[in-house]
Amino acid sequence: VLSRIKDSKKAVIVGISPGSKGEKVDTLYKKVCELGYSPEAFEDFEEMLDKVKPDVAVINSYFCDHAKIVLKTLQRKIHVFVEKPIATTLEDLELVKQAYRGAGVSLTAMFGIRYKPWFLTASKAIKSGEIGMHRLLSAQKSYRLGSRSDNYKKRELYGGTIPWVGSHAIDWVYWFSGERFQSVFATDSRLYNKNHGELELNAQCQFTLTNEVMASVSIDYLRPSKAPSHDDDRIRVAGTEGVIEVRGQKVYLINNKESGIQELPLVEEGEIFEDFLKEVAGEGKCMVSAEDSIYITEICLKTRQAADEKRVIYFE
Amino acid sequence: VLSRIKDSKKAVIVGISPGSKGEKVDTLYKKVCELGYSPEAFEDFEEMLDKVKPDVAVINSYFCDHAKIVLKTLQRKIHVFVEKPIATTLEDLELVKQAYRGAGVSLTAMFGIRYKPWFLTASKAIKSGEIGMHRLLSAQKSYRLGSRSDNYKKRELYGGTIPWVGSHAIDWVYWFSGERFQSVFATDSRLYNKNHGELELNAQCQFTLTNEVMASVSIDYLRPSKAPSHDDDRIRVAGTEGVIEVRGQKVYLINNKESGIQELPLVEEGEIFEDFLKEVAGEGKCMVSAEDSIYITEICLKTRQAADEKRVIYFE
Numbered sequence: 105v106l107s108r109i110k111d112s113k114k115a116v117i118v119g120i121s122p123g124s125k126g127e128k129v130d131t132l133y134k135k136v137c138e139l140g141y142s143p144e145a146f147e148d149f150e151e152m153l154d155k156v157k158p159d160v161a162v163i164n165s166y167f168c169d170h171a172k173i174v175l176k177t178l179q180r181k182i183h184v185f186v187e188k189p190i191a192t193t194l195e196d197l198e199l200v201k202q203a204y205r206g207a208g209v210s211l212t213a214m215f216g217i218r219y220k221p222w223f224l225t226a227s228k229a230i231k232s233g234e235i236g237m238h239r240l241l242s243a244q245k246s247y248r249l250g251s252r253s254d255n256y257k258k259r260e261l262y263g264g265t266i267p268w269v270g271s272h273a274i275d276w277v278y279w280f281s282g283e284r285f286q287s288v289f290a291t292d293s294r295l296y297n298k299n300h301g302e303l304e305l306n307a308q309c310q311f312t313l314t315n316e317v318m319a320s321v322s323i324d325y326l327r328p329s330k331a332p333s334h335d336d337d338r339i340r341v342a343g344t345e346g347v348i349e350v351r352g353q354k355v356y357l358i359n360n361k362e363s364g365i366q367e368l369p370l371v372e373e374g375e376i377f378e379d380f381l382k383e384v385a386g387e388g389k390c391m392v393s394a395e396d397s398i399y400i401t402e403i404c405l406k407t408r409q410a411a412d413e414k415r416v417i418y419f420e
Numbered sequence: 421v422l423s424r425i426k427d428s429k430k431a432v433i434v435g436i437s438p439g440s441k442g443e444k445v446d447t448l449y450k451k452v453c454e455l456g457y458s459p460e461a462f463e464d465f466e467e468m469l470d471k472v473k474p475d476v477a478v479i480n481s482y483f484c485d486h487a488k489i490v491l492k493t494l495q496r497k498i499h500v501f502v503e504k505p506i507a508t509t510l511e512d513l514e515l516v517k518q519a520y521r522g523a524g525v526s527l528t529a530m531f532g533i534r535y536k537p538w539f540l541t542a543s544k545a546i547k548s549g550e551i552g553m554h555r556l557l558s559a560q561k562s563y564r565l566g567s568r569s570d571n572y573k574k575r576e577l578y579g580g581t582i583p584w585v586g587s588h589a590i591d592w593v594y595w596f597s598g599e600r601f602q603s604v605f606a607t608d609s610r611l612y613n614k615n616h617g618e619l620e621l622n623a624q625c626q627f628t629l630t631n632e633v634m635a636s637v638s639i640d641y642l643r644p645s646k647a648p649s650h651d652d653d654r655i656r657v658a659g660t661e662g663v664i665e666v667r668g669q670k671v672y673l674i675n676n677k678e679s680g681i682q683e684l685p686l687v688e689e690g691e692i693f694e695d696f697l698k699e700v701a702g703e704g705k706c707m708v709s710a711e712d713s714i715y716i717t718e719i720c721l722k723t724r725q726a727a728d729e730k731r732v733i734y735f736e
Binding site: 239246296327331344359416 | 680
C-alpha cells in the first residue's frame with residue numbers, strides 16, 4: 105500500500121501507531137519517512153485518531169485486534185481501509201456491522217487481489233457471458249510458510265488460516281459467481297506445521313451457493329521455498345458454455361465459440377486503495393464494498409467454525 | 421481394450437453377448453470380427469459363459485447390471501475384468517464382495533487411467549519421496565457431455581455421475597495417498613444437463629482420510645465440445661516437501677531440492693488389461709487389485725449417498 109499511496113499523490117501519511125499490544129512499528133515508520141512523509145508517531149492509536157483527525161485509517165495489526173480498532177475508528181466517523189479479516193470472532197463482526205451502519209463512512213477490507221490483471225480479465229470474460237452459466241468453481245490459495253512470528257501461532261491472535269489465507273479465494277468465488285453462500289463443510293489440519301503452534305497448515309472448504317452452484321476452496325502453506333513465487337493463486341470456473349481458469353498469472357478460456365484453449369489478453373491492473381479513495385472522495389463505489397468485506401468475513405468465520413466442529417454449517 | 425487384446429496376443433475373443441436387457445452389441449461384434457476374431461454371438465450371457473467357458477469375462481453393460489453379471493461370472497470361477505462401477509447399490513456390492521471371497525479368481529475394475537504415463541510418473545515421484553508427506557489432494561475429472569444414450573439418463577440404470585465419472589479421481593486420491601477414507605461430504609446438480617434426465621452434470625466431494633489428509637474431487641460434464649480433448653484429468657498433491665501436479669498429460673513438480681517448476685520426464689505407458697492377464701496367469705499382482713476395485717466402488721456409492729442426503733457420511 106505504501107508505495108501506491110506515494111504514487112497516487114492522493115493521500116499523505118500523517119500518523120503511525122501500533123494497534124496491538126506489543127506490536128512494533130519502527131520498521132514501518134522508517135519506510136514511511138524514507139518515502140518523504142513526516143508522520144507523527146504515537147503509542148496509542150486512539151490518541152492518534154483524536155489528535156491528527158485523519159480522513160482515512162489504514163488498519164493492519166494483529167488480526168484479533170482489527171475489529172476493536174475498526175470500531176473505534178468508525179465511532180470517530182473516519183473511513184476504514186482494513187486488512188482482512190475485519191474480525192476474528194462473529195461477535196466482534198456483529199459489532200463492526202452495527203457500527204458501520206450508523207457511521208456514514210466507507211469501509212473496505214484488503215481483498216486487493218481482485219485488482220490483479222488476471223482476476224480482472226477473468227471477471228470481465230465471465231460477466232460478458234464467455235462461459236454461460238457458472239456451475240462449478242474451484243479456487244486455490246497456496247503460500248510459502250517460511251518462519252512466521254508468534255502472532256501467527258495462536259488462534260486467539262491469528263484467527264486461523266481459513267479467515268486469513270482462505271478469505272481471498274472465498275472472495276473470488278463470491279465475486280465471480282455473484283451467488284450467496286448457503287452452506288459449507290470444511291476441514292483443516294495443524295500437522296507438520298514446523299513449530300507454528302496452532303497455525304493450520306492446510307484446509308479445504310466446500311460451499312453450496314444459490315442456484316445449486318458449488319465451489320471448493322483449497323488452502324495451504326505448503327508451497328516450497330524454492331517455488332518461483334510466494335503464492336500460487338488459482339480459480340477455475342466451469343459453466344454451461346465454457347471453462348475459464350486463472351493460473352500462473354494468466355487466464356485460459358475454453359468455450360463453444362472458439363477451438364482449443366485461448367489465453368486471454370490481460371486488462372490493466374487496478375489498485376484497491378485508489379479505488380477506495382475514489383469512494384471516499386464521493387466519486388463512485390469501491391469494487392470491494394463494505395457489504396462484500398463484511399459478508400466475506402462472516403462466511404470465513406463460519407467456515408472456520410465448520411472445520412472446528414467438523415460439521416456442515418448453514419448460512420442465513 | 422479391443423486393440424490392446426489384439427496387440428498383446430495373450431487373449432482370444434471367443435464370445436460376445438449383451439449383458440443388459442435391450443443392449444445392442446452389433447457394432448462391437450463387427451469391430452471384433454474386423455480385428456480377425458471369430459467370436460460366437462449369444463443373446464444370453466449365462467449361456468455364453470456355460471458354453472464357451474472363457475478364462476476371463478470382460479464386462480461392460482448398463483452399469484446397474486454389472487454386479488449381477490459379475491456374480492454369475494464369479495459363481496462359475498471365471499476371472500472378471502469389469503467396467504466401473506462394479507455395482508450401483510451397496511447391497512449389490514456386498515454380494516459381489518462375498519462372491520469374490522469364495523471364488524478364488526481375479527477381479528479388476530477398469531481404473532486404467534492409472535497406467536497413463538503422467539499418472540505412473542507422478543505416483544513414482546510421490547513414492548520416492550519428492551513431496552515428503554502428502555497432506556492435501558485436489559483431483560478433477562472433466563468430460564464433454566455430448567449427447568448420451570438413454571441409459572445415462574436414469575439413475576437406476578446409470579448409477580450416477582459420482583460413481584461413474586468421479587470414481588477415477590477418487591481412485592487416484594486413494595492410490596497416491598495410500599490412506600483410508602474416513603468421511604465425505606458431497607454435492608451434485610442436474611441443472612442445465614441439456615435433456616439428460618437424471619444425469620448429474622457436476623459434483624464436488626470433500627474427503628477426510630487417515631492421518632488428517634484431506635482431498636477434494638471436482639467432477640463435471642462441462643468441458644466444451646471445442647476443447648482440445650474429451651477429458652481433462654488432473655490431480656495436485658501438496659506435501660510437506662513439495663507439490664506435484666498432473667495436468668494436460670504432463671507432470672509438474674516443485675520441491676525444496678530444485679529451484680522452479682520441473683516438468684518430469686514421463687515413464688512408459690502401462691496397460692491395465694495386460695496387467696490383469698499377468699495376474700490371471702499367476703505371474704504377479706495387478707496394480708488395480710480386487711480389494712482396490714471393491715473399496716473404491718464402496719467409497720463412490722457412499723459419496724453419492726452423501727450428495728443425495730446432503731450430509732457427512734462416515735466410512736467404517
